[in-house]
Amino acid sequence: MITEKVTKEIYKSMGISQEVYEYGNAIAEKLQERFRQIDSMAEYNQMKVLKAMRKNQVSEACLLGTTGYGYNDLGRDTLEAVYADVFHTEDALVRPQITCGTHALALALMSNLRPGDELLSPVGKPYDTLEEVIGIRPSKGSLAEYGVTYRQVDLLEDGSFDYESIRKCIRSKTRLVTIQRSKGYQTRPTLSVERIGELIAFVKSLKPDIICMVDNCYGEFVEEKEPSDVGADMVVGSLIKNPGGGLAPIGGYIAGKKACVENAAFRLTSPGLGKEVGASLGILKDFYQGLFLAPTVTAGALKGAVFAANIYEKLGYDVVPDGSESRHDIIQAVTFGQPEGVVAFCRGIQSAAPVDSHVTPEPWDMPGYDAKVIMAAGAFVSGSSIELSADGPIKPPYAVYFQGGLTWYHAKFGILKSLQSMVDEGLVDKSSLCSSLCSC
Ligand SMILES: *Cc1c(COP(=O)(O)O)cnc(C)c1O
Numbered sequence: 001m002i003t004e005k006v007t008k009e010i011y012k013s014m015g016i017s018q019e020v021y022e023y024g025n026a027i028a029e030k031l032q033e034r035f036r037q038i039d040s041m042a043e044y045n046q047m048k049v050l051k052a053m054r055k056n057q058v059s060e061a062c063l064l065g066t067t068g069y070g071y072n073d074l075g076r077d078t079l080e081a082v083y084a085d086v087f088h089t090e091d092a093l094v095r096p097q098i099t100c101g102t103h104a105l106a107l108a109l110m111s112n113l114r115p116g117d118e119l120l121s122p123v124g125k126p127y128d129t130l131e132e133v134i135g136i137r138p139s140k141g142s143l144a145e146y147g148v149t150y151r152q153v154d155l156l157e158d159g160s161f162d163y164e165s166i167r168k169c170i171r172s173k174t175r176l177v178t179i180q181r182s183k184g185y186q187t188r189p190t191l192s193v194e195r196i197g198e199l200i201a202f203v204k205s206l207k208p209d210i211i212c213m214v215d216n217c218y219g220e221f222v223e224e225k226e227p228s229d230v231g232a233d234m235v236v237g238s239l240i241k242n243p244g245g246g247l248a249p250i251g252g253y254i255a256g257k258k259a260c261v262e263n264a265a266f267r268l269t270s271p272g273l274g275k276e277v278g279a280s281l282g283i284l285k286d287f288y289q290g291l292f293l294a295p296t297v298t299a300g301a302l303k304g305a306v307f308a309a310n311i312y313e314k315l316g317y318d319v320v321p322d323g324s325e326s327r328h329d330i331i332q333a334v335t336f337g338q339p340e341g342v343v344a345f346c347r348g349i350q351s352a353a354p355v356d357s358h359v360t361p362e363p364w365d366m367p368g369y370d371a372k373v374i375m376a377a378g379a380f381v382s383g384s385s386i387e388l389s390a391d392g393p394i395k396p397p398y399a400v401y402f403q404g405g406l407t408w409y410h411a412k413f414g415i416l417k418s419l420q421s422m423v424d425e426g427l428v429d430k431s432s433l434c435s436s437l438c439s440c
Pocket of ligand 1: 101105
């Protein structure tokens with residue numbers, strides 16, 4: 001048994017003061033029941049993944065790769081069968097040739113829509129990068145250029161679905177409905193799988209042949225069910241988020257109805273070739289092992305998000321979701337109300353990283369943004385956001401969005417480092433750490 005003294009000392013040697021350490025531990029202590037629930041979810045989802053791997057007889061040969069055309073790539077085909085079983089879908093496309101989440105979503109849309117069709121988002125504005133895919137912001141090769149029109153129904157003030165307007169918007173040309181599960185970098189609540197199911201049922205009651213696609217980014221393995229369990233025809237996501245388990249170095253997936261996945265495969269490679277080509281090179285082992293680890297990795301990230309919400313909520317900051325809310329994705333927003341808070345937080349996260357802990361992030365003019373943005377990421381896989389990462393636009397309300405952590409202990413350390421950085425910068429008063437605990 002390791003003594004508290006030894007643990008405290010190693011934290012101290014890594015720059016965590018006694019006040020921050022004790023404040024963090026007091027918060028974590030109160031979260032034990034919450035963490036137990038997260039662990040049971042991970043246990044269930046671990047079995048779900050294992051069941052799919054055993055059923056499909058994943059073998060040593062599956063971990064090898066092909067080159068060239070990639071005909072008869074056993075590992076690739078088996079992995080796609082495993083994904084289909086995990087998501088309870090007819091088929092899946094899981095490829096390193098899908099470069100990121102945006103690409104997976106663009107692929108799913110562009111392959112399943114035809115000129116003259118209309119796309120509808122009944123949950124408000126989609127993720128930033130999709131604006132150019134759809135043509136909300138004009139862009140070369142957008143759906144708009146190909147004659148696919150777009151309509152959007154915003155959520156009502158209280159976050160509920162605007163059923164009346166959705167009903168009015170759905171017409172004969174409405175072919176596909178896109179539903180984003182995670183709030184992304186918006187202030188609306190993340191949708192639970194249950195709510196997504198209600199929305200899909202409503203849409204299908206109006207027009208049964210509409211394709212319902214869910215942007216599943218950051219949501220995988222957070223709940224017992226996935227959107228494909230409640231009627232989604234396609235679920236789409238990135239492998240450098242939850243389902244890659246931190247090991248997948250690239251990739252995206254589309255799981256869903258056979259016809260939808262087939263359309264996507266013909267678009268990704270070529271009409272006539274579809275899923276038959278696409279060499280897996282040498283990375284299948286990381287795809288399998290990452291998926292195997294994904295339920296526990298997601299649980300670690302989730303604990304970190306809940307921990308951070310409670311750490312900063314007790315200090316009086318606005319946090320979304322709040323400290324006790326149920327979770328449907330791994331993103332946590334904290335509003336600091338001043339730029340210094342955003343910068344100090346991100347520097348703390350960076351200094352806790354296993355890679356590049358010695359660099360100091362600075363706000364910069366990122367292309368496509370209307371304000372400077374500061375980003376903290378010290379990841380094994382570049383840009384991976386299942387690894388502990390944070391970013392904050394330097395504009396009101398001065399909020400940071402952070403997510404990830406391959407292990408709960410790393411997430412915990414990163415959040416303690418962020419708080420330490422706030423204390424060191426004089427943004428959080430040492431004495432408030434103690435008093436905020438005594439008052440609760
Ligand atoms: C991450 C994300 C995407 C895709 O982003 P990429 O950076 O291209 O992987 C799309 N939608 C949501 C909600 C996301 O969180």
